[in-house]
Amino acid sequence: MSTSSAAPAAKPPMRDALVEAAFRLFVERGYDRTTVDDIVALAGVGRRSFFRYFPSKEDVVFPDHERCLADMTAFLAAGDGTGEPVERVCDAARLVLRMYAENPAFSVRRYRLTKQVPGLRAYELSVVRRYERALAGYLRERYAGRPDGTLRADVIAAAVVAAHNNALRSWLRSDGAGDADAAVDRALGCVRAAFAEPGGGAADRPRVTPVTPVRSEGEDVIVVVARRDAPLWRVVREVEAVLGRP
């Protein structure tokens, strides 16, 4: 059912025919009661053809994740190590959305199927975890010089995945109606607001003394004076310090 194939429209390639046959059977008789033999019989191909494309029956449900994971890895590796790292992983997460949005009808059909089959939910969890690890791996490299580097990397990667999936699931629940891109952008904005460091990237180090916190006399008001190009997180840290929090 992938629409990204360049094959002639008249005859979809074998891989797509297998996916189409599999989903028809999953819907008709249930996922668990459909065998690989059933799928290849309906698609009119041999078992070996199935396993050439898909290691297992689960994989036919998620036929494009391997390609998408490879795209994400390549995208992250293609960076020159500058630019704000959180922005970069947000852009990487958008590749996953694009895969789902390529074919909304198929994505919605799969979403409904996955909700009904515990084995597929488990498989999906493992795929999500692989995306998360790809993002975390990139961030760990970018934050290698920081004492909290791996922690920060893992937390941001998990937050990006959770934000992305929150928006993706809303879109799937609405049967693919609405603007998925806008929804994911909004969701990722929550992570960027929490973690992106304006002016971050490059050396990923704070600029010198960008913030001067001042306590007022009466202690009821704080005044923060910051250079306009100060990283936001640095401003926050200084405000925390002057407030005595967290």
Place this chain on the structure above:
Amino acid sequence: MSTSSAAPAAKPPMRDALVEAAFRLFVERGYDRTTVDDIVALAGVGRRSFFRYFPSKEDVVFPDHERCLADMTAFLAAGDGTGEPVERVCDAARLVLRMYAENPAFSVRRYRLTKQVPGLRAYELSVVRRYERALAGYLRERYAGRPDGTLRADVIAAAVVAAHNNALRSWLRSDGAGDADAAVDRALGCVRAAFAEPGGGAADRPRVTPVTPVRSEGEDVIVVVARRDAPLWRVVREVEAVLGRP
């Protein structure tokens, strides 16, 4: 191997004996080559006893997660709906650490086993996901009045789990040496700094006009004047607005 049992020390209860027998066999002959029959034979009990305690072979590897999930759910339900929600889920996550830290030797042994067995990693993922959902469910209720409530809930829950697991894994990799509590506190501090709203809780609504951003003439400096009791996130939002970011 749970040490939390009140049974006499001379004879561990049957459940603990099953866990002990299972781990001995997993280490000796490998997880996949050990059957439930092998485990009950070594423990000297019948198959029905095994399944009374554990739905499957995987469950014997993680004998305390069900109890811990129940504890976490009860802890979250016991709150009166006031207090900072992020602080509350951080405290809930500490219950998981406490379970691991109750018996460091067993936790380290399981960590090594899980790393070697893909099926156990998949099982662990599903358990982690259940903790995450418990935390997110609580936060969704607390943030029910906010337009970004479910998004914020999901992102924070994922971040808390990632921070907790980052510290937990470091501790397990060090064979349970060092202060696990301090490590997890440090890790959760990263999430609290990003998401906790000092003064949050209660109505979870921002106080009125706590921040006054001021642009300086030259545009190179920003000045923020805030009431001392202003929620930090509110200060951040105002600083973002005056900076024109994100």
